[in-house]
Amino acid sequence: MEIEEVYSSRELDRVEGKAVNELIARSQQVIPDPDKWLDEELERNVLLTSVDAVLNWARRTSMWPVVCFPACCAFEFITTEASRFDLSRFGMEIVRASPRQADLMITAGTLTWKMAPQVKRIYDQMAEPKWVIAMGACAISGGIFASSYSVVPGYNRIIPVDVYLPGCPPRPEALIHAIRMLHQKISRKSLISGGE
Amino acid sequence: MLADYGYIGLLLAFALFFAVTTLLLPFSLSLPARLTVYYRRFQQYLETHYPFMTRFIPPLPKFPKFMQIVPYKPSPVKNSTFECGMETIGKSWIRFNFRYYFYALVFIALDVMVVFIYPWAVELKGLGVFGFVGVLVLIFILFIGYLYAWKKKVLEWK
Numbered sequence: 001m002e003i004e005e006v007y008s009s010r011e012l013d014r015v016e017g018k019a020v021n022e023l024i025a026r027s028q029q030v031i032p033d034p035d036k037w038l039d040e041e042l043e044r045n046v047l048l049t050s051v052d053a054v055l056n057w058a059r060r061t062s063m064w065p066v067v068c069f070p071a072c073c074a075f076e077f078i079t080t081e082a083s084r085f086d087l088s089r090f091g092m093e094i095v096r097a098s099p100r101q102a103d104l105m106i107t108a109g110t111l112t113w114k115m116a117p118q119v120k121r122i123y124d125q126m127a128e129p130k131w132v133i134a135m136g137a138c139a140i141s142g143g144i145f146a147s148s149y150s151v152v153p154g155y156n157r158i159i160p161v162d163v164y165l166p167g168c169p170p171r172p173e174a175l176i177h178a179i180r181m182l183h184q185k186i187s188r189k190s191l192i193s194g195g196e
Numbered sequence: 197m198l199a200d201y202g203y204i205g206l207l208l209a210f211a212l213f214f215a216v217t218t219l220l221l222p223f224s225l226s227l228p229a230r231l232t233v234y235y236r237r238f239q240q241y242l243e244t245h246y247p248f249m250t251r252f253i254p255p256l257p258k259f260p261k262f263m264q265i266v267p268y269k270p271s272p273v274k275n276s277t278f279e280c281g282m283e284t285i286g287k288s289w290i291r292f293n294f295r296y297y298f299y300a301l302v303f304i305a306l307d308v309m310v311v312f313i314y315p316w317a318v319e320l321k322g323l324g325v326f327g328f329v330g331v332l333v334l335i336f337i338l339f340i341g342y343l344y345a346w347k348k349k350v351l352e353w354k
Binding site for chain 1: 278
């Protein structure tokens with residue numbers, strides 16, 4: 001049985017290269033962090049704050065991470081997920097392969113421009129509301145590869161990042177700390193401000 | 197009251213709870229957001245196809261933001277097929293070779309045998325002759341099926 005080729009390999013290179021170059025041209029500016037609602041002082045009434053409290057509690061205690069681990073920080077994430085550090089204490093034991101069922105992206109590792117369109121697409125396909133933890137030096141700024149032509153200098157070029165977690169790689173305790181910080185961030189969110 | 201109906205009543209109660217929490221509640225809570233998006237789409241459709249109609253459309257009443265508890269933000273990328281972040285190429289409704297079906301059938305038969313033989317082998321001495329004969333009967337039955345598949349030329353890949 002012969003498989004019908006949609007692209008020849010050379011054509012595939014050209015199509016991919018064009019998409020990557022367009023993405024590089026589009027993402028020269030850093031996407032601002034979604035943190036407007038942290039400093040807002042709102043007029044809160046009882047009904048709204050109680051709804052907010054329930055919603056934020058539900059959202060922060062059932063964050064399911066999507067599978068997006070391009071490089072070696074993934075091993076620290078696996079350790080965090082496994083029995084010793086036990087991420088299921090935070091309701092995060094289910095790592096979803098499909099972005100439809102996930103609302104947290106832990107971007108563990110170096111991202112090349114060739115891989116960037118895929119990561120951006122996965123982020124776009126995640127269900128609302130969604131959050132991103134930039135894990136490790138490479139995710140924050142490109143790390144030791146920052147000056148390389150092929151490495152994305154920080155995930156915030158292509159997707160908005162909520163929490164930056166330094167380290168090369170960060171220890172599991174540090175990742176848990178970042179998750180706790182994200183919990184605090186979510187718990188300050190209100191339906192009025194929305195943070196959108 | 198539930199005890200009068202036995203476990204069926206409990207099952208129904210759980211089914212109702214499940215339906216409300218997973219289907220009805222998210223849908224109704226995202227309804228204002230959905231309506232806004234649908235109405236905007238409708239307006240765009242009218243503007244492109246019937247430009248003279250646009251002045252007759254009333255503007256959508258602005259829903260307060262706290263009514264949009266469940267966000268609804270569709271986009272072409274979000275609604276497209278998920279393929280590990282890649283763009284899908286070709287159709288997803290492709291045909292598989294029919295012979296895989298036979299392989300699956302033979303696999304299931306032999307899989308059952310493995311499932312039974314492992315615990316039997318662990319407790320071989322304890323179960324004695326009766327267990328040994330029982331497993332022999334099982335293997336014999338499966339062997340007949342295997343011979344049948346062999347005779348039907350399932351094992352040949354042509």
